[in-house]
Amino acid sequence: MPAGTKWWSGGRSPFNASYGKVMMWYFLMSDAFTFGAFLISYGTIRFSVNNWADPNHVFNAFPFAGHANLPLAFVSLMTFILIFSSVTMVLAVHEGHKMNRKGVEKYMILTILGGIAFLSCQAWEWTHLITGDHAVLVNGQIEHWGTSMAKNPWGPEAVFNGQTVSTPGPIAFGGYFFGITGFHGFHVLSGVVINIIMYIKTKLGHFDERGHYEMIEKAGLYWHFVDLVWVFVFLCFYLV
Amino acid sequence: MSAHSSSSSSEITFHPEHSGGTKRIWKIFWVLSALTIIELALGYFLYATHGSLAYTVVISTKVVIGILTLLKAYYIVSVFMHLGDEVRNLIMTIVVPLVLFVWFIIAFLADGNSWKNLRNTNAGSKPYIEKAAPAPAAIEKGDKK
Numbered sequence: 001m002p003a004g005t006k007w008w009s010g011g012r013s014p015f016n017a018s019y020g021k022v023m024m025w026y027f028l029m030s031d032a033f034t035f036g037a038f039l040i041s042y043g044t045i046r047f048s049v050n051n052w053a054d055p056n057h058v059f060n061a062f063p064f065a066g067h068a069n070l071p072l073a074f075v076s077l078m079t080f081i082l083i084f085s086s087v088t089m090v091l092a093v094h095e096g097h098k099m100n101r102k103g104v105e106k107y108m109i110l111t112i113l114g115g116i117a118f119l120s121c122q123a124w125e126w127t128h129l130i131t132g133d134h135a136v137l138v139n140g141q142i143e144h145w146g147t148s149m150a151k152n153p154w155g156p157e158a159v160f161n162g163q164t165v166s167t168p169g170p171i172a173f174g175g176y177f178f179g180i181t182g183f184h185g186f187h188v189l190s191g192v193v194i195n196i197i198m199y200i201k202t203k204l205g206h207f208d209e210r211g212h213y214e215m216i217e218k219a220g221l222y223w224h225f226v227d228l229v230w231v232f233v234f235l236c237f238y239l240v
Numbered sequence: 241m242s243a244h245s246s247s248s249s250s251e252i253t254f255h256p257e258h259s260g261g262t263k264r265i266w267k268i269f270w271v272l273s274a275l276t277i278i279e280l281a282l283g284y285f286l287y288a289t290h291g292s293l294a295y296t297v298v299i300s301t302k303v304v305i306g307i308l309t310l311l312k313a314y315y316i317v318s319v320f321m322h323l324g325d326e327v328r329n330l331i332m333t334i335v336v337p338l339v340l341f342v343w344f345i346i347a348f349l350a351d352g353n354s355w356k357n358l359r360n361t362n363a364g365s366k367p368y369i370e371k372a373a374p375a376p377a378a379i380e381k382g383d384k385k
Contacts, residue, residue, distance in 0.1 A: 005253060007329055013251040015330040025334050036341055040348045047352030050360070056287040071287050076280055083276070087269045090320045094262055217322075224321045228313055235309045239283045240302045 024218045028225045031187075035229050038183065039236050042176040049170045053154035055238050058147070061128050075238045078121045079230065085114025086227040089195075093220045096213025101202060104216060108199040111223065115192035122185050126178070135165040149174045177237060184226070184233050191226045194219050256325040268319045275312050279305050 007014040015022050046052045056071035063074070088110040095103030129146065134153035136145045137160050145153040145168075155169030198219045207213045282305050286298060318324035323331055 012253050016253050016327040018251045044348045044352035048355035090265050228316050231312050
């Protein structure tokens, strides 16, 4: 950095970044507050009730594993998929700095595939939760519930006619889980769409004409933010 | 760097040096993976010892997992998003507003906690416990917290 640069006396950006990049940062900051508000609201409600669902009990399934009890396994897979797609994204940005179009194309494809893999995992997880059938004791009778915005079959266990069944848990569970992971999943989906557009623009040579790959950098900021949010969703919903 | 020669010169005073190799990126990938594996190990520890640990041990483990998560967030933002390579002015305009979260988290979680304490006293209405209580025929097996 040139020593003694007068950043605030005009004639240059005090942030040493293009308008688009600064605005992308501000957008991500506001988005961080949105996600933060969601997660803190979830935490507040979770702290305020007595029998929140135990994540190790709710999220213990794995595709094709039947009823095997595998807590944390599937969500670890999803986490590693997203971390890996973050690495391929940062490698695409790196190739962009070197003006290597072929390299950018290769890593953008890998990033898009990572995003699609993550979304597929989430689709499976949601389907499993919504269609999963649990015996729940409601007003002295057994009902069969899946997890939804209106029904939480993950309350304290009880014994009914010699059978261990569940009781209704706090109703907020489904709303927070589907609301927040859905909002994150929608970010992943828009990230995949943005990355596909960036891939097409790379392929058409738009960035070579422009002389720089800054658009890849800005899409990369968004994609890393999606990974960053997942780190916190992973913490709040699955780990603790 | 010639690659950036067409960037607007009034916006960009200098370009941070992007070192030639990808060594740092892969290093951070392994750091993030290792932190995730430690988190998972602690999460599994909480699962395996479920119900047999003191409340303070459980909460401390969860706090450690939270700190590891913040460390992961730091590496993602600083290295993958290259915020660490930007000028101080840009770093500060992004990071300083986020300090609000410190108040935000403490205030709201404390509020939720006091709400629960109130629910469980006779002064509160105990709404949740009574509604969730199983029908008379059923015998509580003990709640799982």
